Amino acid sequence: MKVLVTGSAGLIGxxxxxxxxxxxxxVDGLDNNSRADFFGPPGxxxxxRQRLEATCAHYTHLDVDIRDREAVDRVIARGAHxxxxxxxxxxxxxxxxxxxxxxxxxxxxxxxxxxxxxxxxTPEAVFITVSTNKVYGDTPNRLPLVELETRWDxxxxxxAEGIDETMSIDSSxxxxxxxxxxxxxxxxxxxGRYFGLRTATFxxxxxxxxxxSGVELHGFLSYLVARALTGxxxxxxxxxxxxxRDQIHSADVISAFWAFAQDPRPGEVYNLGxxxxxxxxxxxxxxxxxxxxxxRPALRYDETNRVGDHICYYTDMAKFRxxxxxxxxxxxxxxxxxxMVGAVAAxxxx
Numbered sequence: 001m002k003v004l005v006t007g008s009a010g011l012i013g014x015x016x017x018x019x020x021x022x023x024x025x026x027v028d029g030l031d032n033n034s035r036a037d038f039f040g041p042p043g044x045x046x047x048x049r050q051r052l053e054a055t056c057a058h059y060t061h062l063d064v065d066i067r068d069r070e071a072v073d074r075v076i077a078r079g080a081h082x083x084x085x086x087x088x089x090x091x092x093x094x095x096x097x098x099x100x101x102x103x104x105x106x107x108x109x110x111x112x113x114x115x116x117x118x119x120x121x122t123p124e125a126v127f128i129t130v131s132t133n134k135v136y137g138d139t140p141n142r143l144p145l146v147e148l149e150t151r152w153d154x155x156x157x158x159x160a161e162g163i164d165e166t167m168s169i170d171s172s173x174x175x176x177x178x179x180x181x182x183x184x185x186x187x188x189x190x191x192g193r194y195f196g197l198r199t200a201t202f203x204x205x206x207x208x209x210x211x212x213s214g215v216e217l218h219g220f221l222s223y224l225v226a227r228a229l230t231g232x233x234x235x236x237x238x239x240x241x242x243x244x245r246d247q248i249h250s251a252d253v254i255s256a257f258w259a260f261a262q263d264p265r266p267g268e269v270y271n272l273g274x275x276x277x278x279x280x281x282x283x284x285x286x287x288x289x290x291x292x293x294x295x296r297p298a299l300r301y302d303e304t305n306r307v308g309d310h311i312c313y314y315t316d317m318a319k320f321r322x323x324x325x326x327x328x329x330x331x332x333x334x335x336x337x338x339x340m341v342g343a344v345a346a347x348x349x350x
Contacts, residue, residue, distance in 0.1 A: 192267025238305025
């Protein structure tokens with residue numbers, strides 16, 4: 001099998017490269033290090049690209065911007081890829097507001113460039129888009145919630161397992177980032193339903209792992225661990241730090257993609273996250289990190305929450321598990337935090 005991975009030097013992209021390289025598949029990676037442009041030096045993924053080139057024998061790096069329609073078309077026309085993992089994105093709410101064209105051109109138009117090239121040249125390929133739970137906008141905030149000592153949680157027993165795919169994406173506040181990802185999400189569905197391509201969109205929660213170039217505007221857990229180890233400041237935006245997220249390890253993300261790729265269902269949508277067992281509030285994550293490394297960031301509080309931010313979100317993956325009963329989530333939240341602390345500490349070592 002030959003695989004194309006976009007955003008190949010990012011968290012999910014690099015995990016996909018490593019996984020498919022280990023299976024002996026030829027892997028082409030598209031990444032032009034836009035993250036460094038979006039977030040400055042802390043977001044630079046050069047280190048991760050170099051790691052892949054040094055350790056993955058079947059990997060070929062291509063410095064291509066997915067906004068470049070002709071370049072994307074050439075890559076796919078020549079590549080004969082049987083699987084496409086589309087993980088490239090502009091991932092920040094706040095940045096989208098200040099750079100709306102860069103955001104939309106990357107997230108929506110870039111996705112269209114890839115889908116249309118696949119329709120023309122490799123219509124039998126499996127195409128997976130890494131979407132986001134932000135396509136639901138702020139609708140999750142309308143669910144009945146209860147405020148506990150260190151977190152918010154769902155008040156209605158009907159919501160006990162989290163958010164599933166029946167939640168509406170309409171009539172909600174998304175942020176411009178959420179809107180551009182809705183466009184990419186729906187385009188991926190439509191190329192499956194209308195054209196019959198073997199597509200799926202996975203609406204991720206907090207995707208995390210040791211190869212995240214975390215920054216304040218994206219990569220929450222990685223950035224939080226880095227700030228804890230340096231004793232630096234960390235600003236909490238709204239909700240007193242009781243906002244809840246579920247963490248899923250990048251390795252579990254890629255194993256879910258591989259399960260779908262082996263038995264694709266065109267035009268499908270799946271929520272993807274750590275679920276209730278891997279859910280924790282920001283305050284709880286700070287305490288968990290401190291228990292491991294003995295330090296914590298200096299917390300600062302901004303009462304203004306980020307636009308479209310979720311108060312409480314964890315993922316109900318019942319649909320995906322029903323479709324792919326052989327898939328197993330391997331990483332617990334404790335194991336994720338242990339690995340993250342070790343990885344960030346190793347990066348900081350002389």
